[in-house]
Structures are given as structure tokens and as C-alpha cells.
């Protein structure tokens with residue numbers, strides 16, 4: 001509750017709107033989970049995924065994409081030490097920017113409003129990432145935006161190949177809309193890549209991990225995806241494949257479409 005209140009303005013009506021949104025979105029999200037995401041909610045009610053393409057969902061609620069913003073956060077910069085595979089083939093800053101390029105192209109083609117919080121290849125600093133995000137998201141209601149930071153995990157300092165593998169997703173501590181959104185992205189990953197390992201933290205009743213990373217404390221619901229491990233040989237081979245990059249970006253876009261379709265104006 002403390003985190004929710006920190007992120008809210010002091011006025012009671014907005015607090016109530018957010019609380020209702022969390023309850024309602026959690027309810028819908030739980031239903032989606034119960035149905036194995038066979039259905040998605042649109043303005044025309046629940047629609048089976050078998051009968052409708054996700055991008056058609058957006059066309060059923062055009063006003064929703066115009067007043068919604070997706071803020072993308074590329075990981076690190078080339079000047080940050082480490083953050084690469086032991087053989088140097090995988091560079092987190094570069095890989096993250098490739099995924100964000102793919103996401104940008106897809107959002108462009110779908111007419112989804114998005115922004116990247118910085119276009120620098122050099123680390124601009126966590127504070128500046130948050131400042132830029134808060135500036136970009138000004139004018140958007142808390143529940144009409146999502147911040148997505150795209151990273152790759154590491155078990156060590158990058159000097160040697162290690163065994164840890166798998167996808168995980170982080171939100172700030174406490175229950176906010178970000179936890180609901182993280183659950184949707186997690187489910188979409190499981191569905192798209194059933195053969196790949198995922199990592200979960202069930203301690204607070206959901207699958208995401210919780211940490212107050214600086215960027216997760218921006219003014220909109222924020223998630224940080226630790227895609228897979230950059231110091232695991234198998235994970236690196238997968239992440240470097242062009243096929244994975246494309247499918248991974250599609251997976252994130254599909255999750256975002258579900259999130260926008262759930263969003264209450």
C-alpha cells in the first residue's frame with residue numbers, strides 16, 4: 001500500500017480510481033489466467049483469441065491507443081563495464097537496443113504510441129532515465145502508461161560461463177498495476193516460449209521479482225525484464241539468434257496489446 005500511495009497524487013478521487021483499477025484489472029487478469037488466456041477483454045466484451053488476431057483488438061478500441069504511452073528503456077551503455085558474455089559476443093547495451101528497435105518498428109506499424117527514454121549509446125544515468133520517463137509521461141494518467149526496461153541477466157561478473165538460466169521480470173516492491181502487467185508479460189513469455197526456463201518469486205503471491213531498482217520508481221507502472229542469462233552459453237546462443245529476437249519482440253508487443261485493452265480510461 002505504501003508504494004501505491006507514493007505513486008499517487010494526494011487527491012482522493014484519483015486514489016479511488018487507481019484502487020478500483022487494480023482490483024478490476026487483477027480480476028480480469030485472474031480470469032485470463034484461469035482461461036489460459038484463451039480470451040481477451042475488448043470494449044465488445046471477452047473475445048476468444050482463436051477468433052481474433054491481437055492487432056484486431058486494438059482496432060476495436062482505437063481511442064485507447066492514442067491516449068496510452070509505452071515508454072521503452074534500453075539497458076546500460078557501451079561504456080558500462082561488464083554487461084557482456086564471457087566471450088564478448090553478447091553485449092547487453094547493444095542487444096537491448098536491437099530489441100527496442102524491433103519493438104519500435106512494431107509499435108509504429110500498429111499505431112501504438114511509444115517513446116524511448118533516451119537515444120544514447122552511452123549510459124545517461126538512472127536518474128536521467130527516470131527524469132526523462134516522468135517528463136514523457138506527463139499528461140498521461142498513471143493507468144494509461146507502461147515503462148518497460150529490457151535487460152539480460154547475469155549470475156556472475158561476466159568472467160566465466162555459469163549455469164543459471166531463464167527469463168524473469170521485476171517490479172518495484174508492493175502491489176501496483178506493474179505487478180498485473182508483469183504477470184501478463186510473464187504469461188505471454190510462457191505461452192510463446194514453453195520450452196524455455198522461467199524464474200519466479202512467489203513470495204508475494206505472484207510470479208514477478210520485487211526490487212526498488214531506481215528506474216522502477218518512475219511515475220508510471222514499470223517493469224524490468226531480465227530476458228535470460230548473458231553468462232550462460234545456451235541462453236546467449238538463443239538470445240543472439242535473429243529468430244528469437246523477432247519472436248521475443250512480438251511477444252512483448254502482444255503482451256502490451258493485452259495490457260492496453262485492459263486499461264481503464
Ligand SMILES: [Zn+2]
Nearest residue numbers: 075092151152
Ligand atoms: Zn542489465
